[in-house]
Amino acid sequence: MIIDNLKAQYIDGIDSINRLSFSDPWSKNLMEQELDNPNCYYAVGVDDGQVVGYAGMTVIADEANITNVATHPDCRQQGIGKALLGKLIDICIEKNFFLITLEVRKSNIAAISLYESLGFLVEGERKKYYSDNGEDALIMTRRF
Numbered sequence: 001m002i003i004d005n006l007k008a009q010y011i012d013g014i015d016s017i018n019r020l021s022f023s024d025p026w027s028k029n030l031m032e033q034e035l036d037n038p039n040c041y042y043a044v045g046v047d048d049g050q051v052v053g054y055a056g057m058t059v060i061a062d063e064a065n066i067t068n069v070a071t072h073p074d075c076r077q078q079g080i081g082k083a084l085l086g087k088l089i090d091i092c093i094e095k096n097f098f099l100i101t102l103e104v105r106k107s108n109i110a111a112i113s114l115y116e117s118l119g120f121l122v123e124g125e126r127k128k129y130y131s132d133n134g135e136d137a138l139i140m141t142r143r144f
């Protein structure tokens with residue numbers, strides 16, 4: 001697998017992973033707008049020309065917020081999510097960002113395990129954060 005930046009040629013693959021991974025996925029149009037967003041960074045995993053996963057973050061001042069992380073269902077638990085998020089963490093360190101933070105559903109054990117494996121700690125909760133089912137979010141943060 002190679003890890004690349006976000007490019008137009010990857011949008012279809014990312015859109016398909018989003019639809020397979022999220023109950024309320026970003027639209028393809030929203031993903032396309034990210035191509036012109038100077039405040040975001042993406043790590044796209046590509047294997048044999050196919051997108052196998054991706055991770056994205058937006059940055060405001062010196063704080064990064066993870067917007068999406070997903071691995072294609074056929075490729076999970078092979079270290080791909082960890083490699084992609086690790087790439088975003090490397091960017092944060094290189095650019096001297098202060099912290100990287102995210103919200104995650106309390107029930108999302110796979111994602112929470114991924115974040116914990118990379119040193120994220122639970123710093124708080126947002127009650128009824130997800131409008132589709134009223135689920136609480138955990139706020140997880142890694143400080144540098």
Ligand SMILES: CC(C)(COP(=O)(O)OP(=O)(O)OC[C@H]1O[C@@H](n2cnc3c(N)ncnc32)[C@H](O)[C@@H]1OP(=O)(O)O)[C@@H](O)C(=O)NCCC(=O)NCCS
Nearest residue numbers: 021069070071076077078079080081082110111113114117
């Ligand atoms: C969460 C997700 C991105 C993980 O991707 P992945 O490529 O399967 O993760 P990795 O193989 O890199 O695993 C990273 C760590 O998480 C753990 N993990 C991954 N899936 C797990 C699961 N289903 N149950 C328990 N632990 C799990 C791994 O054991 C690994 O820990 P380790 O390094 O200590 O061994 C993937 O499950 C996914 O796409 N889920 C749907 C989208 C989603 O929920 N995104 C997060 C939104 S906040």
